[in-house]
Amino acid sequence: MRQRVLDWLADNVPPARIEHILGVEQMAIDLARHHKLDVEKAAQAGLMHDLAKYFKANRLLDMARAEGLPLDPVDEANPHLLHADVGAIVARDEFGVTDAEILAAIANHTLGRPGMDDLSCVVFLADSLEPGRGNTPELNLLRQASFADLHQAVWMNCDASFQFLIAAHRLIHPRALLTRNWFLQQFPRSLSFT
Template sequence: MGEFSGALRQQVLNWLADHVPESRLIHVLAVEQTAIALAQQHGLDVNKAAQAGLMHDLAKYFKPQKLLQMAQTEGLSLDPVDRANPHLLHADVGAIVARDQFGIQDEEVLQAIANHTLGKPGMSPLSCIVFLADSLEPGRGNTSELNALRQISQQDLPQAVWMTCDASIQDLVAKHRLIHPRTVLTRNWFLYNVKPTQSKQQSSSTEPIPQVLSE
């Protein structure tokens, strides 16, 4: 498709201007830039990172019933947590919008959009980048915890993913909120399947992961 600039990028920006508030557009642009920076840091496709970053929140402000209807029409498997909180479907539905509204066919880009909120066990490095960019872009804050995660994301994507999941889960527990099982599965997959760099240096053995986490 070439560089993600010019006509297609402007088309997406115009669509976003009509469908999300300005504050969300600022976030989206920050995610795009953070995803580009992470892609450059880790030697990944910058063009794909830019596409997925800019389009990750296309369905962010869709109404709950629309999210549920589009997910069901697409044949997506819905967890009870999805039905209790349809907003969680905005990532998966956003990938549908990217495909149908903007003609995005690259499966890796579509998966990166779909996985940016809940993650997915075994998700690709591009998905990891967009997942992290959404949580760690500068507008999210300047706490010591966020800054530590930003530093880790520059060095070790898998470690940054499970640590970001940990932080999200801890926050949801503190607020007595439902936790989507996909977040837990993502956290466990990256914790057990891909050890942090220091752990790899310390031990050559890797504990086998339970089969349920690799599905």
């Protein structure tokens, strides 16, 4: 299956994005192993997380509507945000993935979801923190947090993303805010690394 996905990605995704996807796959494996989660599921979700990344806006909207996914005005303004949810549809329809946890991890990797399970947390964090994203002190702190406590790392990662989006005057999707708030309410203590 892995080679089949890689062949499909080679036809549908630029080489630089494949490097990112492989980085997410590896970080998802590392996080899953560290947190004693299913490594095979993490690898599969990591490898498939960006299947719809380069779909055109109209295709993303059409597939989301056909699937009956709820659309927020932010989705309409920025259909690219739908690539995660649509990616799960592609994983199911193109590759026969039926495992609900894997499909959820793919669907939740961009905006998260309140109460998402640990596998979704792993892929959500791996997408933002894989080594190809850079080597800043902020990213390294978030990487440490992701190995220390998945749940706290989720809201910390959301906070960092929001800071970027606010500085760039970009819209923030309500689901991302709901994700951050849910995880902050459940796991409020701050991690400190010295």
